[in-house]
Amino acid sequence: MVNRGQGIGLAVAAAILWGLATPAAAGEAQQQLYASLGDITRAPIGWVEFCNDSPKECGGGATQPRDIVMTPDTWRDLLKVNRWVNETIKPMTDKEHWGVVEKWSLPTDGYGDCEDYVLLKRKMLIDAGWPREALLVTVVRDKQGDGHAVLTVKTDKGEFILDNQNEDVVAWTQTGYRFMKRQSQSDPNVWVALDDNHPAVATASSR
Template sequence: MIKRASLLALPAMLALAGASPALAASAAASAGTDRNAPPPRLAIAAAQPVSSPAAASAIIGAPSALAALQARQSGTPLMMASALMAAKPTFEGFAPAHRAAPMLRTAHASRPDVFGSTALSVSKTAFDARFANVFARRSLGRAADVARRFAAADRMDALLGINAYVNRAVTFTDDRAATGRADRWNAAAETLRSGRGDCEDYAIAKMQMLRAAGFAADDLYLVVLKDLVRRADHAVLVVRHEGRFLVLDNSTDRLLDSDAVRDYKPVFSYSAGKAWIHGYKRETAPRPTRIAPVQLAAYTAN
């Protein structure tokens, strides 16, 4: 084991040996480190919920999905972040290379390539009957008046307003606690009347309110997914709008670009009688360059 005295002397020795100032400074910092201190923690910045709709350029931004969900469950207010990618995890203030800002793709015109995935159309999934049932039941109860008011509003304001309305009108309640069943998809009117529901119930209510506000059903996708950090099932509504896939999540009032969310892995998506599963393109590794062996000439000593 290296003695602490030796560690303290290391910067001076490096300076005498002609080491670079940066290396010597690094050694000095290491020498002053408490070896018994706990390791640094991963800090996740989060964004503040939107209190009122505003212009799209000022609104579209994303808290980390994990941070937002944790804040909602714990009752801790979300903190302000200045831009979409300000919600990246940081390690002592430095963004890890593997969490760099992704390229935001243009929304596909006919399939939900969301969260960095490629959607593949399928004829049958485990949730077809449930989705067909709630998709056909368009009644909204008293919320129909709210949806009609947003029908005349700017489309971005309608998205922001309906997302925030449902998030405030519904209290997250696990299906088993509410109904005694492990997983029940409720119609929008039922969720909005009771004021209770879980993640897919929020998404279904938002889908039906947006349809009533004039959004095309083909642009609205209920996405069933995995939260990779929390290791939990989740569901959100994704809306195709002006060439982007925007995520309406019950964890935040902000609209998230789906390709900027890296904590979610989609499994199934549903829209207007169609269903998709999700996959990812395989990254092709560059082919190695073949180098011919070097022929060395033999020399004979005189």
């Protein structure tokens, strides 16, 4: 069952976005708007096979990094896509779905696990004209230490997370997750480690 969050950090994120935060709060948030990138690392299990099966979703080669300019309209679009996918796709593990431990795929039959939610959200936004370079598949660990996938949206106001565990879009520091690795902005087939030393402030069960 998908556990939806209660929007922890949404008010803070909105305040930062629209300039409503106090100078002190904004200064503190500024320090953690973006995750620190580490060295190039291995792609998560299942990514290479997904790209072999769906080359259009992984192609394009190296490009210049691009961030989204966050506006009220783009914020609403992120909320809409995140909630629609979370409500439409039914949760099912890869073992139940495909008979294997790990398989990345677009949930065309209406069922999927966390990475499948991510792939569909990413595809919907790209198809709507959003730059691929700002939509980064990301691997995290929750507070129980379980692996989980989310979509990082990199903006001029910071990094925000689309997650099948939460109907709201929150700043990356407000998820309670430990960030492990994600796609490079300049190449979707290159993965970089994340230097995550922010404190966990919330949690959601993983599926």
